[in-house]
Amino acid sequence: MAPLLAVGVTATLVPALAPSPASAAAPLKAFENQRPAWHRCDASLPAAFQCGTIKVPLDYSHPEGKTIKLAISRMKTSVPGKRRGALLFNPGGPGGEGLEMPAWIKDGLPKQVREQYDLIGFDPRGVGRSSPVTCGLTSAAEENIEHSYKPETFGSTVKWARTVADKCRARSGDVLPYITTRNTARDMDVIRAVLGEKKISYVGYSYGTYLGAVYSQMFPGRTDRFVLDSAVDPARVWRGMIQVWAEGSEPAFTRWTRWTAQRHRTYKLGDTAAKVRKTFWKLVERADRDPIEFDGQKVSGDDIRAGLRPVFFSPEAAAEAVVDVKRAAEGRTVARPSVLSGGAREPRRFAAPAAGAPVDNGTAAFWTVVCGDTAAWPRDPEQYRRDAIRNKGKYPLYGDFGSNIVPCAYWGKPAEPATKVNNRVGLLMVQNQWDSQTPLTSGLGMHRALKGSRLVYVKGGEGHGVYTTDPRSCADRNINSYLSTGRLPAGDVTCKPGQSAGLNQGIAPVPPQEPGAPRF
Incomplete structure (x- = not known):
């Protein structure tokens, strides 16, 4: 949840x-x-x-x-x-x-x-x-x-x-x-x-x-x-x-970085887990400074963190979603619907x-x-x-959301x-x-x-x-x-x-x- x-x-x-x-x-x-x-x-x-x-x-x-x-x-x-x-x-x-x-x-x-x-x-x-x-x-x-x-x-x-x-x-x-x-x-x-x-x-x-x-x-x-x-x-x-959403997402995120690095030829997000991690956090920082135009909406770094938190539990889906965000940040067309789209349209609710x-x-x-x-x-x-503040340090992806x-x-x-x-x-x-x-x-x-x-x-x-x-x-x-x-x-x-x-x-x-x- x-x-x-x-x-x-x-x-x-x-x-x-x-x-x-x-x-x-x-x-x-x-x-x-x-x-x-x-x-x-x-x-x-x-x-x-x-x-x-x-x-x-x-x-x-x-x-x-x-x-x-x-x-x-x-x-x-x-x-x-x-x-x-x-x-x-x-x-x-x-x-x-x-x-x-x-x-x-x-x-x-x-x-x-x-x-x-x-x-x-x-x-x-x-x-x-x-x-x-x-x-x-x-x-x-x-x-x-x-x-x-x-x-x-x-x-x-x-x-x-x-x-x-x-x-x-x-x-x-x-x-x-x-x-x-x-x-x-x-x-x-x-x-x-x-x-x-x-x-x-x-x-x-x-x-x-x-x-x-x-x-x-x-x-x-x-x-x-x-x-x-x-x-x-x-x-x-x-x-x-x-x-626990924040606690559970960190191992999933780490797993995703390793999985994606092993498939660098496909996703081009980095050929080591550390490089994949760096690519993701650079996108978050970029979106916090200047929201990214994505699927007709402006997406902030917070949108990326919250929207992709549950997606990292499925590495392939997460890799595709991050590729889409990266393309959008570079001004390129996103060819396929993304799992991030729903969360970017409006505040997340029932x-x-x-x-x-x-x-x-x-x-x-x-x-x-x-x-x-x-x-x-x-x-x-x-x-x-x-x-x-403490949990954002411990669980960067979602810790502040989970404890606010x-x-x-x-x-x-x-x-x-x-x-x-x-x-x-x-x-x-x-x-x-x-x-x-x-x-x-x-x-x-x-x-x-x-x-x-x-x-x-x-x-x-x-x-x-x-x-x-x-x-x-x-x-x-x-x-x-x-x-x-x-x-x-x-x-x-x-x-x-x-x-x-x-x-x-x-x-x-x-x-x-x-x-x-x-x-x-």
């Missing part, structure tokens, strides 16, 4: 700790006994793809109070005799819409998985069609998600962070405290009950791995077959996970939300979770300044403590070696926290998201076997990349969309 920006609230939050399962049982019965009015979701989607809505408590400590809407979907198995249960999906985020996920992931699932499960999608609370949250952000500047550190611009960045937080409090202050991962996990358990299941199975990508881990911590007895793909380190939520949702919904939902999940955000702007001030500095106290993930629930993880959004160190952190887990490690694998990228791959075979039989591998498994390995900035099955903000 690379940073995203958008929400804040400084209102005093009412504690919302969940009651114990026993005391919560009776008040939640009315929610668990709902029966959705299933209907066809959209004429453009398969007729078997059904949608419905349910109500869930805004605040689970007061289920008799305000409720919000949760949009859910399903594709029932066509072989009822083989049905095992419900398989829920989450595409990542926070802020990612998952309602239509069953419709577009089904073709990547093998027959033995499709036959055993009803495929269940949902937009998490606050997202898309599920009572969407908004902060009233209307300008590109407010939705800009990546801010470099410079002494002369730090004051304006502080002002931006405070302004976004204030606007979020003004527009949604009574709702924001309850748009959290723990409450989304509680919503998943209501979905389980509504579907009539004793347990649920689950596939979560990126941020969805943290959501799945939190569910397994809160509801271990209801956790069936869980797959966590490209994992967040639960010990680093959430500032540490934004900073893709367009679902029809009917506020235009800033993805950004707002991201910050409600990232700021509201944990109190581990510094409040002193000077600490952000110090951290940004964000709206969470002006957030209120979280409604409840963050979940400490530390259990022995058996589940399966899968992780590429070269993942730009949840780098390998992040996946290993989740693996340590989930002591009963097994890890399918794709050595040499590139991109963010593994499962369903290649049905013939070693990784998919292990995951499909687990979902079909419930048997975990005897130990961790090392795989080679599948045939479809390569640059993948989102999870592989996500349908094409406009460039959006990098996310977990």
Whole structure:
């Protein structure tokens, strides 16, 4: 993931700790006994793809109070005799819409998985069609998600962070405290009950791995077959996970310089790693002095650093992109579309939300979770300044972006403590070696926290998201076997990349969309 920006609230939050399962049982019965009015979701989607809505408590400590809407979907198995249960999906985020996920992931699932499960999608609370949250952000500047550190611009960045937080409090202050991962996990358990299941199975990508881990911590007895793909380190939520983009990008950048130097005849960027590195940083310096005309836009050195950070995890794509920037700097025509183009057009932010949702919904939902999940955000702007300066020195490519001030500095106290993930629930993880959004160190952190887990490690694998990228791959075979039989591998498994390995900035099955903000 690379940073995203958008929400804040400084209102005093009412504690919302969940009651114990026993005391919560009776008040939640009315929610668990709902029966959705299933209907066809959209004429453009398969007729078997059904949608419905349910109500869930805004605040689970007061289920008799305000409720919000949760949009859910399903594709029932066509072989009822083989049905095992419900398989829920989450595409990542926070802020990612998952309602239509069953419709577009089904073709990547093998027959033995499709036959055993009803495929269940949902937009998490606050997202898309599920009572969407908004902060009233209307300008590109407010939705800009990546801010470099410079002494002369730090004051304006502080002002931006405070302004976004204030606007979020003004527009949604009574709702924001309850748009959290723990409450989304509680919503998943209501979905389980509504579907009539004793347990649920689950596939979560990126941020969805943290959501799945939190569910397994809160509801271990209801956790069936869980797959966590490209994992967040639960010990680093959430500032540490934004900073890990900078930490993870430096080894990828070094790898790229070596790879490109070995192919100097092709790319002509330098015949040693040191020369390739020098070529890149000269381009950054040149663009900082005089922005480069690129794809109809002026591109600064900051644009190059932020735009290419995730691309360096795929050396070939990065080499082509740097060649394009070099050509543009020399006034030559760039012949092919570049991976940098999307980031150069406008400030980096989320893709367009679902029809009917506020235009800033993805950004707002991201910050409600990232700021509201944990109190581990510094409040002193000077600490952000110090951290940004230090980490720009340690991680030149992205360190200042990852440590600069964000709206969470002006957030209120979280409604409840963050979940400490530390259990022995058996589940399966899968992780590429070269993942730009949840780098390998992040996946290993989740693996340590989930002591009963097994890890399918794709050595040499590139991109963010593994499962369903290649049905013939070693990784998919292990995951499909687990979902079909419930048997975990005897130990961790090392795989080679599948045939479809390569640059993948989102999870592989996500349908094409406009460039959006990098996310977990």
